[in-house]
Amino acid sequence: EAGVAQSPRYKIIEKRQSVAFWCNPISGHATLYWYQQILGQGPKLLIQFQNNGVVDDSQLPKDRFSAERLKGVDSTLKIQPAKLEDSAVYLCASSLETGVGETQYFGPGTRLLVL
Amino acid sequence: AQSVAQPEDQVNVAEGNPLTVKCTYSVSGNPYLFWYVQYPNRGLQFLLKYITGDNLVKGSYGFEAEFNKSQTSFHLKKPSALVSDSALYFCAVSYSSASKIIFGSGTRLSIRP
Numbered sequence: 512e513a514g515v516a517q518s519p520r521y522k523i524i525e526k527r528q529s530v531a532f533w534c535n536p537i538s539g540h541a542t543l544y545w546y547q548q549i550l551g552q553g554p555k556l557l558i559q560f561q562n563n564g565v566v567d568d569s570q571l572p573k574d575r576f577s578a579e580r581l582k583g584v585d586s587t588l589k590i591q592p593a594k595l596e597d598s599a600v601y602l603c604a605s606s607l608e609t610g611v612g613e614t615q616y617f618g619p620g621t622r623l624l625v626l
Numbered sequence: 627a628q629s630v631a632q633p634e635d636q637v638n639v640a641e642g643n644p645l646t647v648k649c650t651y652s653v654s655g656n657p658y659l660f661w662y663v664q665y666p667n668r669g670l671q672f673l674l675k676y677i678t679g680d681n682l683v684k685g686s687y688g689f690e691a692e693f694n695k696s697q698t699s700f701h702l703k704k705p706s707a708l709v710s711d712s713a714l715y716f717c718a719v720s721y722s723s724a725s726k727i728i729f730g731s732g733t734r735l736s737i738r739p
Contacts, residue, residue, distance in 0.1 A: 515669070553716050553729030554670070567726060602669055611720050612658040612677045615727060617669035 513537065515618035517603050523624045529591035532621045536584070536605030542566075544615060545578055545588050546602040554602055560586065561609045593625045628653045630719045632730035639707045639737050647702040647733045649717030658720040659700040660727065661691055663713045670716060676700060687711070707737045 516535040524530050536543050542561050546554035557576065559566040562583040571578070580586040590597055600622050604615040630651045639645045651657055658677055662670040674685025681693045691702045700717060717730040
């Protein structure tokens with residue numbers, strides 16, 4: 512079974528530029544998550560989708576971050592404009608369903624450096 | 627407030643010795659607890675989880691974890707450490723019907739030959 516795919520793996524941009532990340536979840540997984548992991552910290556949830564609807568985006572900085580999952584499969588996360596503090600690893604995860612105790616499976620992440 | 631704590635930033639163990647990585651939690655209601663491992667430049671890999679039932683949970687790569695409700699702990703253990711176990715370990719707790727997970731800050735496990 513293929514895992515969660517993410518691209519690109521690395522990205523370097525200058526502040527105020529825009530950047531987009533792509534995620535393809537495990538086949539058949541209804542729920543998709545985007546996390547931000549700052550160096551030395553645990554992942555922090557940015558947004559959670561159930562199929563193509565948003566379940567939780569309370570931690571997403573909506574003035575600069577946006578995400579979509581138009582067909583209920585793959586998803587994109589965009590930052591525009593980027594700030595220095597956005598330097599982090601962006602992790603995508605998926606789970607079969609939405610529910611307490613559901614196991615989330617993570618992709619390899621995209622490492623973003625904002626200069 | 628819901629939270630999970632990993633009190634040790636780093637744990638050092640000699641190969642062949644038993645290892646323990648500590649985790650404590652604070653949630654209202656029943657906790658659902660997870661351990662994940664992260665190798666360099668890779669995403670998080672699921673090790674094991676506690677939902678209900680037996681307090682000792684067995685997972686991947688010979689790891690196990692013990693749920694202790696009275697001490698609100700979920701420590702990760704392995705009887706005999708391998709050098710290849712060296713990685714960053716995260717404890718996490720799920721507490722809502724929307725499967726939201728809160729992660730601890732991580733513990734770096736270093737196994738010396």
